[in-house]
Amino acid sequence: MKPAPTLSTAFLHPAGQSLPEPLLALRKQRGTALVDMPLPTRKTENWKYSSKYLKLTDDMAISLPAEGKTGSSLAVPGYKVAFLNGVMMPEACEYPDLDGISIKSFGDLSDEEASDLADRLDSTLDNKAVQMARLNSARFEDGLLIRLKPEAVLDQPLFIVHEVTAEASGSAFPRIFVDAGRHSQITLVEEYISSGSAQVMVNTVTEFNVADGANITSIRLNMEGENVQHIGSTGVLQQRSSRFESHTVGFGGPLRRHDLQVRLEGEGAECKLNGVVVTQGTQHYDNHTTIEHVAPHCNSEETYRNIAADKSHAVFNGRIHIHQDAQKSNADMNNKNLLLSNGAEIDTKPELEIYADDVKCAHGATIGQLDEISLFYLVSRGIGRRQANVLLTMAFINELVEQIPIDAAKQTALTRLNTFFKQTFEQQ
Amino acid sequence: MLSIKNLHASVEGKEILKGINLEIKAGEVHAIMGPNGSGKSTLSQVLAGNDAFEVTEGEITLNGDNLLELETEERAREGIFLAFQYPVEIPGVSNLQFLRTAVNAMRQHKGQDEMNAAEFMKLAREVSKQVDLDPAFLKRGVNEGFSGGEKKRNEILQALLLQPKLAILDETDSGLDIDALKVVSDGVNALRAEDRAILMVTHYQRLLNHIVPDYVHVLAGGKIIKSGGRELALELEERGYGWLGIKDEETADSSAN
Numbered sequence: 001m002k003p004a005p006t007l008s009t010a011f012l013h014p015a016g017q018s019l020p021e022p023l024l025a026l027r028k029q030r031g032t033a034l035v036d037m038p039l040p041t042r043k044t045e046n047w048k049y050s051s052k053y054l055k056l057t058d059d060m061a062i063s064l065p066a067e068g069k070t071g072s073s074l075a076v077p078g079y080k081v082a083f084l085n086g087v088m089m090p091e092a093c094e095y096p097d098l099d100g101i102s103i104k105s106f107g108d109l110s111d112e113e114a115s116d117l118a119d120r121l122d123s124t125l126d127n128k129a130v131q132m133a134r135l136n137s138a139r140f141e142d143g144l145l146i147r148l149k150p151e152a153v154l155d156q157p158l159f160i161v162h163e164v165t166a167e168a169s170g171s172a173f174p175r176i177f178v179d180a181g182r183h184s185q186i187t188l189v190e191e192y193i194s195s196g197s198a199q200v201m202v203n204t205v206t207e208f209n210v211a212d213g214a215n216i217t218s219i220r221l222n223m224e225g226e227n228v229q230h231i232g233s234t235g236v237l238q239q240r241s242s243r244f245e246s247h248t249v250g251f252g253g254p255l256r257r258h259d260l261q262v263r264l265e266g267e268g269a270e271c272k273l274n275g276v277v278v279t280q281g282t283q284h285y286d287n288h289t290t291i292e293h294v295a296p297h298c299n300s301e302e303t304y305r306n307i308a309a310d311k312s313h314a315v316f317n318g319r320i321h322i323h324q325d326a327q328k329s330n331a332d333m334n335n336k337n338l339l340l341s342n343g344a345e346i347d348t349k350p351e352l353e354i355y356a357d358d359v360k361c362a363h364g365a366t367i368g369q370l371d372e373i374s375l376f377y378l379v380s381r382g383i384g385r386r387q388a389n390v391l392l393t394m395a396f397i398n399e400l401v402e403q404i405p406i407d408a409a410k411q412t413a414l415t416r417l418n419t420f421f422k423q424t425f426e427q428q
Numbered sequence: 429m430l431s432i433k434n435l436h437a438s439v440e441g442k443e444i445l446k447g448i449n450l451e452i453k454a455g456e457v458h459a460i461m462g463p464n465g466s467g468k469s470t471l472s473q474v475l476a477g478n479d480a481f482e483v484t485e486g487e488i489t490l491n492g493d494n495l496l497e498l499e500t501e502e503r504a505r506e507g508i509f510l511a512f513q514y515p516v517e518i519p520g521v522s523n524l525q526f527l528r529t530a531v532n533a534m535r536q537h538k539g540q541d542e543m544n545a546a547e548f549m550k551l552a553r554e555v556s557k558q559v560d561l562d563p564a565f566l567k568r569g570v571n572e573g574f575s576g577g578e579k580k581r582n583e584i585l586q587a588l589l590l591q592p593k594l595a596i597l598d599e600t601d602s603g604l605d606i607d608a609l610k611v612v613s614d615g616v617n618a619l620r621a622e623d624r625a626i627l628m629v630t631h632y633q634r635l636l637n638h639i640v641p642d643y644v645h646v647l648a649g650g651k652i653i654k655s656g657g658r659e660l661a662l663e664l665e666e667r668g669y670g671w672l673g674i675k676d677e678e679t680a681d682s683s684a685n
Binding site for chain 2: 385397
């Protein structure tokens with residue numbers, strides 16, 4: 001039998017040392033644990049449909065340089081943090097000193113702060129399920145720590161622009177930890193973009209520690225180029241009566257993977273997870289979500305839509321786990337998929353595991369094509385076929401796009417969607 | 429205006445239309461009546477260009493141009509409008525967006541400037557009132573959750589906005605109560621014009637009390653078996669289809685009426 005492939009040792013040597021000692025120590029310890037880490041294969045259940053897209057070569061092991069021109073001069077209607085190749089760029093960040101809110105680069109933390117953070121990094125994620133997030137823990141060069149004191153409210157959305165400049169092969173490991181105190185509120189927009197054309201990997205981890213009554217809105221726009229393999233993990237730990245709302249809009253690439261894990265640990269916590277994915281050409285995109293209903297009286301609502309054109313491949317795996325004590329849980333998961341071509345593939349798998357007996361749990365998954373009768377109706381009014389296709393495809397995701405609460409983020413998604421439509425339906 | 433000669437059409441290999449001949453001139457209103465399964469709706473769908481139906485023989489011209497060579501959207505831009513028997517619900521596309529896209533596609537075809545959102549909104553509100561449809565329906569998804577009557581009024585609203593040369597009304601009276609029938613008929617009558625023809629397809633003659641046709645044709649077994657004036661409809665109302673030698677039940681099981 002052929003031995004299972006393991007992570008090349010080339011990936012186990014973090015370069016940058018400009019972190020406080022406790023974080024360097026944590027990183028080293030995590031790295032040691034990765035020796036002989038098996039890489040996912042098609043026999044790895046949660047990578048079954050995606051392992052073939054993961055292509056890590058040794059020349060990608062090097063950390064991309066934390067310098068260069070940051071293209072993210074982008075004006076944003078709010079506060080801004082800019083990452084370049086996984087490292088925060090202070091000169092491109094714009095946020096004021098705010099009462100009760102601390103926004104800091106990992107590199108700027110005191111030893112005491114760093115030690116506290118080191119104790120809590122990875123605490124929101126189930127590392128067995130997100131193997132590749134462990135690589136981030138062993139390799140992050142920098143990161144962003146956001147702490148909100150109780151009752152603190154960030155008055156404008158915080159845009160976090162993650163840019164990689166792929167001049168040469170390499171990897172970037174951006175990291176974010178949000179510590180939201182009781183009844184605090186924040187809206188984050190994470191935008192992933194790239195320039196250059198060398199083969200690179202972005203391996204990113206975002207964690208939210210959400211205290212009682214806190215309210216988090218997270219928007220994630222994945223728009224990197226065709227040369228970027230993206231592996232993202234988001235962990236959310238929710239306490240009593242907190243709320244977490246997530247809006248993901250993702251565009252395909254050679255490998256796109258996002259694991260979103262939400263753990264409802266306090267009574268009355270609720271989460272709402274929306275996702276839109278579009279793929280074209282030979283692109284790939286894989287969303288894996290897990291919602292753990294640990295405490296009673298929690299609500300979760302999840303709606304994901306995939307659109308796959310040409311010969312592309314989209315994957316959705318939605319897991320809801322209702323623990324024995326989580327009585328009166330209310331969970332609703334819905335995944336609809338649209339195939340725009342005979343050559344496209346979508347794999348969807350709802351997974352429900354329920355150990356409590358007094359719960360309401362609904363799920364639905366469908367895969368279909370554009371409706372011929374609707375198409376005929378539109379063209380019979382003089383609307384061109386290309387435009388009719390665009391209208392119907394947009395109709396499939398409109399409801400979710402409209403719910404994106406920050407207009408600038410919505411417009412960014414719409415602009416990119418229009419490019420997708422143009423390319424997908426251009427022959428008509 | 430419209431000329432149909434020896435039209436044969438099939439769906440899934442089954443011949444439904446077996447040699448239709450029909451001439452419609454500008455300004456005229458024609459009614460096609462017939463029992464279920466006679467081919468009435470097939471004729472409407474073929475005229476609009478639904479490619480689920482295959483034309484196997486014959487020709488259709490609109491003002492001398494071969495209609496069969498045109499795609500559905502091209503036919504619409506040349507002035508063919510079909511009011512659907514069962515208007516389609518399209519959640520996620522707002523009625524307003526749908527209507528404006530259609531109107532602007534027409535305008536573009538005619539070399540006119542597109543209407544902006546504000547201009548169009550004003551126009552759409554006016555026309556909504558004309559068919560007694562609450563302008564709130566403009567913001568909903570296309571036909572989404574509309575009652576049968578609201579859907580039919582939305583069809584007439586589209587006809588009024590698009591100002592076609594030939595309006596084909598497929599069973600527009602079905603599912604309407606008396607009040608709604610009146611509103612829809614008023615809308616259709618507002619469409620009557622010197623340079624426009626109207627083709628009504630209906631099972632019952634009650635619509636024809638409100639929209640008085642110039643000619644009535646009886647379609648049975650895929651052919652027009654009798655043509656006449658308005659009085660033919662009244663005769664059918666009184667005597668049914670039986671006196672023409674048509675057994676209604678014979679064809680009633682066909683789904684392609």
